[in-house]
Amino acid sequence: MAKSIFTLLELPYGVVDAAQITGVSVTDTGVVCVNGDNRAVAWLEFDDLSTRRKAAKQLTQRVMAAQRGEVVEPMNWEELGYEA
Incomplete structure (x- = not known):
């Protein structure tokens, strides 16, 4: 029987x-998540480079965890300076 994996990530x-x-x-203005066809499936804008790098690192960790079937804690977007 196939194992079902819940892989939804909550974004702002x-x-x-x-x-x-x-x-x-x-990127120059934010963080982009792409699919196998190099099409953007998620995009977030951040003002400074250090925040963009921090957000990309955290998002990458959560994507990998979700793909392994682990429970993924929501990101604190306000802490990263993201304004919806």
Whole structure:
């Protein structure tokens, strides 16, 4: 019997399926999550580079954990300076 994995990640504007995400990248204005076709499935804007890097690292960790089937704690977006 196949094991079902819950892979939804909560973002400030909704949820995204972590199973779709194959990469997380820092850009000039934010963080983008892409799928296997290099299409953006999630995008977040942050003002400074250090915050973008911190957000990308945390998001990558959560994507990998969700894909392994682990329970993923929600990110504290306000702590990262994200304003919805």
